[in-house]
Amino acid sequence: xxxxxxxxxxxxxxxxxxxxxxxxxxxxxxxxxxxxxxxxxxxxxxxxxxxxxxxxxxxxxxxxxxxxxxxxxxxxxxxxxxxxxxxxxxxxxxxxxxxxxxxxxxxxxxxxxxxxxxxxxxxxxxxxxxxxxxxxxxxxxxxxxxxxxxxxxxxxxxxxxxxxxxxxxxxxxxxxxxxxxxxxxxxxxxxxxxxxxxxxxxxxxxxxxxxxxxxxxxxxxxxxxxxxxxxxxxxxxxxxxxxxxxxxxxxxxxxxxxxxxxxxxxxxxxxxxxxxxxxxxxxxxxxxxxxxxxxxxxxxxxxxxxx
Numbered sequence: 001x002x003x004x005x006x007x008x009x010x011x012x013x014x015x016x017x018x019x020x021x022x023x024x025x026x027x028x029x030x031x032x033x034x035x036x037x038x039x040x041x042x043x044x045x046x047x048x049x050x051x052x053x054x055x056x057x058x059x060x061x062x063x064x065x066x067x068x069x070x071x072x073x074x075x076x077x078x079x080x081x082x083x084x085x086x087x088x089x090x091x092x093x094x095x096x097x098x099x100x101x102x103x104x105x106x107x108x109x110x111x112x113x114x115x116x117x118x119x120x121x122x123x124x125x126x127x128x129x130x131x132x133x134x135x136x137x138x139x140x141x142x143x144x145x146x147x148x149x150x151x152x153x154x155x156x157x158x159x160x161x162x163x164x165x166x167x168x169x170x171x172x173x174x175x176x177x178x179x180x181x182x183x184x185x186x187x188x189x190x191x192x193x194x195x196x197x198x199x200x201x202x203x204x205x206x207x208x209x210x211x212x213x214x215x216x217x218x219x220x221x222x223x224x225x226x227x228x229x230x231x232x233x234x235x236x237x238x239x240x241x242x243x244x245x246x247x248x249x250x251x252x253x254x255x256x257x258x259x260x261x262x263x264x265x266x267x268x269x270x271x272x273x274x275x276x277x278x279x280x281x282x283x284x285x286x287x288x289x290x291x292x293x294x295x296x297x298x299x300x301x302x303x304x305x306x307x
Contacts, residue, residue, distance in 0.1 A: 029054045075286045075288070250262065
């Protein structure tokens with residue numbers, strides 16, 4: 001079974017550190033991590049990119065197991081990574097707004113260094129090779145206090161784009177995990193000698209894959225192509241760790257309009273010679289129809305208030 005990091009025992013430990021109530025079950029033909037989420041109208045279980053299963057029968061068994069946990073909840077939110085799962089969803093499954101990306105872009109890291117170099121955008125690779133000469137260096141950190149650099153860059157971006165950011169507590173807790181590494185791109189102006197962090201990225205590694213989950217850059221970083229330089233470093237380091245794939249973590253859907261909020265970074269990710277992976281998307285297995293309707297009303301009101 002292909003097990004994403006969000007359905008792993010390590011992610012279960014992260015939930016415990018975040019003080020989140022969660023359930024982890026591992027059987028020979030299925031596995032799940034389910035996180036208990038609260039709303040004003042009741043609770044639900046959420047399986048980020050889960051459950052994981054070998055076949056249709058195992059999927060049914062995983063849902064039965066989850067329903068035994070969820071007797072007092074409104075619904076079970078699932079995100080199967082296998083797109084074919086939509087062909088055998090139960091009758092009480094309702095399509096929900098996708099939380100984790102339904103589509104992502106992956107880069108194959110197997111093969112030799114020359115194979116990998118051929119998959120990298122040549123223009124960005126030139127910037128990467130000239131980075132040190134141009135005053136750009138890249139550092140790694142596991143110090144939770146350094147998460148402030150990523151958070152400050154994300155907040156500046158969020159104020160322009162009108163998007164939400166993760167809390168400092170959550171990001172610090174993530175960086176404390178053994179699978180997490182924070183990358184910082186530092187630029188030193190050759191004239192003033194002033195040094196500043198112009199880009200940052202938080203990546204997670206499991207046994208096979210590096211997940212490029214969080215990142216941001218400043219306006220100065222954009223001028224310096226900091227994100228492109230950093231991405232190449234992330235890929236090179238993943239290759240050096242003998243990981244097999246690099247997950248860019250989310251792209252816009254196929255044939256999405258040019259004004260799609262992910263259009264820009266989707267175009268950037270696709271300059272790398274990777275391949276698209278489609279997941280099933282987010283679905284709710286409804287256990288209490290009446291309370292589920294109340295939940296949907298509450299959700300619409302909440303979204304309206306946060307616009």
